[in-house]
């Protein structure tokens with residue numbers, strides 16, 4: 001049976017075990033959300049061979065550096081694994097705004113240490129301590145000076161419970177920037193538009209899509 005090595009620990013797992021499950025079952029806390037190769041909350045760095053169901057989900061540079069999505073990998077041979085460390089691997093950011101849009105929707109604004117290039121519809125993994133969760137960006141690229149997120153806090157949750165305690169000036173770390181929900185055809189300005197956006201964040205929200213759609217509507221009806 002192949003062995004997993006994490007720091008000083010090592011233990012045997014069945015061939016074909018899902019890497020994310022094998023790590024979490026052994027007490028190595030690797031966050032996850034989608035389990036589908038989309039959110040990138042489960043990034044781990046690997047040394048050794050592993051069967052990866054979705055290698056195209058990561059860039060060649062990330063793969064060459066050993067990064068893998070644990071939810072998409074099956075253990076086939078001995079493997080050394082290092083979990084994503086937000087203090088080492090994440091981008092520092094600071095809370096610059098936190099207020100309630102409604103009794104259950106928390107608006108969080110962050111200032112990253114350096115500018116982020118993103119598109120409407122993308123989501124970003126937020127790290128509060130060792131708790132990670134992907135949230136869609138509700139700020140407008142190239143327009144807003146901050147990153148904005150709308151967090152659904154209706155239900156208790158590891159991240160939303162921490163988010164309720166956040167104050168201006170608190171540090172967070174940013175992980176992977178992913179996804180993209182907007183699709184334009186080259187001649188979109190000459191054709192009827194169907195503007196579609198969906199509700200507020202339980203991980204992925206329609207915040208920036210709603211604002212982006214409103215901007216397109218203003219531009220096309222002017």
Ligand code: FES
Nearest residue numbers: 033035037040071
């Ligand atoms: S849990 Fe979302 S990519 Fe692995």
